[in-house]
Amino acid sequence: MEHFIVSARKYRPQNFEDVVGQQAITNTLDNAIKNNHLAQALLFTGPRGVGKTSCARILAKKINQQEANFSTDEDFAFNIFELDAASNNSVDDIRSLTDQVRIPPQTGKYKVYIIDEVHMLSQAAFNAFLKTLEEPPAHAIFILATTEKHKIIPTILSRCQIFDFKRIGVLDAKNYLKTICEKEAISADDDALHIIAQKADGAMRDALSIFDRVVSFSGKNLTREAVTENLNVLDYDTYFTITDLLLENNIPEVLNAFNTVLSKGFEGHHFINGLASHFRDLLVAKDKATISLLEVGDNAKKKYLTQATKASIPFLMQSIDKANQCDLNYRASKNQRLLVELTLMQIASITFDGEKKKPANFIIPAKFFQALSPVKKTAPLIKEPTKQDFKEEVTSATTAKKIVDDKKEASPILKNIGRLNKQPSKYSLKGIHQKKETKKTVEEENFDNHPKTPFTNNDLQNYWKEYVTVLNKKGERSMASIVATDTPVLKENFEISFTVPNKLMQDQFLKGRPKLLNFLREKLNNYGIDILVALNETIEKKFAYTPQEKYNKLKEKNPLLEKLRQTFELDL
Incomplete structure (x- = not known):
């Protein structure tokens, strides 16, 4: 079997033209050799695997090739000395090196000393090397190579000509x-x-x-x-597919796609970082001036340009921000999968237009997707209604005929299907009316088939107090104080009488009345409960809520207060 040579050794550069991605440095070194401007101490620094040692060997060989009568195949192996500072880092090793430096070369003009991983030298070894490095013999050139320049003492750095190698593009x-x-x-x-x-x-x-x-x-x-x-890297297609689902606001499918990624053994952190990079590439592909920053293959570039037309810049900016926040919080999170899923749901909700005013971390409610499923299954809803259908729903024959003749009026269901993706805002007039109708439906629901377990007035008051505690825990202190203003009284047919001191409190109580009813019905296992709210004018006089009411109370006790206000022209 033929001996295998790894590509890193087989294709190691043999001249400066073969070095990849370091053209500025190789041109500088080549010109320095030609013009005889080469320093006697060079420091090559940069990340691993970018060509530092290869350039040092090429330089060591080319220095002596400048002389006449030398073949280009001559490598001058006897003139090149490589020292691994990781294993030869003591003072004795450096002293042995300095002793060798004094001996001139037998062939060629220069002896070249390549010291790799020079940052591994000890402090004493560095100090022993200083004098030789500063004033070496004319035939000696030192090339130091390191990945960690910051570990080299400043006195060494000041004696070297430094070349910073960059990462390969x-x-x-x-x-x-x-x-x-x-x-x-x-x-x-x-x-x-x-x-x-x-x-x-x-x-x-x-x-x-x-x-x-x-x-x-x-x-x-x-x-x-x-x-x-x-x-074991995520393919481009994964991110393209998930981004399409995010733009479609399809949260269930996005979560399923993320679950598929996890099932392949990828970490959520790796996935969210890749998604942020994908959004960045889409943002870059939006402008012709920045397409050159898109470091992808030709086939992938076409896909990026196509998907970039679908995604708006605000969507991409918000998505990148949310993905970066997830990246920052990932390590500290106790439930990392949930963190990524919440981020995906928030990103999928960015372009959702069902709400006009959305909070920063808005997520499309689950009822939206529940509402979509029956629409897809109910094909008969799309057909034109017949007269017989409307006779069953509409009592007037004249009205039924009019609805059948008018297609726009005859298909209200179809209109509603088209509006599923655009729910009215809770702050719009339509949304307010819808909310009132929903509350009315909840209160007027028929509970004839539900249990109506008898209970005492004492049971009622205990659960009433418990509800006040629940409201306080939720932070609804205003409603809690209203509920606590009076003690409820049980009447006939499970009617509860409750008295409030003024109209304002009565209105507030009526808004929170459906939740209170649901709470009491569940706790007392009685769905025949109803609450009657009464306004007591006598109690109302005891309360002063507004500045005007407070002032009127004080004025009743001291009439001179009004004169004082008028004299100094004071506002209430």
Whole structure:
């Protein structure tokens, strides 16, 4: 069996032209060699796998190739010394190095010392290295490489020419992988290579390692599906599907789709971060000037441009904000799945126009989806009503004929079906009337078949006090104080007499009367209960609620108060 060489080693750059994504640095080094402006101490810093050590080796080889009569294949191995500072970090190791530096090269002009992971040197080793680094022999060049520049002492940094390597761009990594596929005769989807480049997170070495793994899994044909399955990443299609459901306000299907994602083994945190990134990409795709920021494959870019036309900018901005809030709160949450589900429900409710004034965290009520289900099943509702149908519903034959002849008036059910998606606002006149009709229906509901268990006046007063406590716990203190103003009295036929001191309190009590009735009926197991509210003029005189009423009471006790007010022109 032929010995396998990993792609990271097999395709390690052999010259500056092969280095991916570091053109500014490679051009600077190449020109410095040609113009003889190369410093004697260089520091290469940046993330892992971006080409620091590769550039150091290429530089070490090219320095001596400038001399005449040397073949380009000559690597000057005897002139290049690599030291791993992670395992050679003591003072003795550095002293041994400085002793070697004094010896001139046997061939070529320079001896190059590459010290990798230089930040691992001890404090004493750094200090022992300072003098040699500042004034090295003319034939010695030091190249230091590190991923953590902040751990190197300032006195070392000040003696080096620093080159900051950047992360490899997604497109650069994808194009390099495409070149390798051509050399290896591998067929690969553009989106598949893009996913590998994204997963590498800016490190070319990681991208090549992932590439080898995926090739081992799927052979010579790399598809997007095979890559997503092997790397355990969420496919673009998942986010496109869920976003369509969110724009349709389809909360039940959104929750089912999220459950499918969880069943595949993905974390909610990973999902919500991916969804926020998806919204960001849609926002970028809204404007031609920012499409270049969309780092996706060509096929995925078409899908983004199509879906971006459906999603408005306010929707995307609010969605990103809610997704980011979920991301911040995820780790601290006790029920993380519920947190993500609530976020999805809130996002799905952003474009819902059933309410004109919606709170910040509005969620479409469940009754909306319950109302939709019977409409879909009831096909006969859509047919035109007949005269016989209206004779059963309408008592007047003339009215029935008129309704049948007029199609607009004959199909009120169809109109209502069209309005299911647009419920009237609770603050509109229609909404207020609807609310009153609902309350009226609740109060006038027929409870003939419900139990009517007898109870005493003492039982009534105990539960009455309990209801006052419930109102206080809910924060409805105004209603609680009204209910507590008088003691209820049980009359005949389960009628309850209750007295209030003024008209204002009577109106407030009547608004909260349906809830009180439901509470008492359930507690006393008697659905024949009714409450009669009376206004006692005598009690009303004892109360002064408004500033005007308070002033009138004080004026009755002291008539000179009115003269004082008029003298100084005081307001009430």
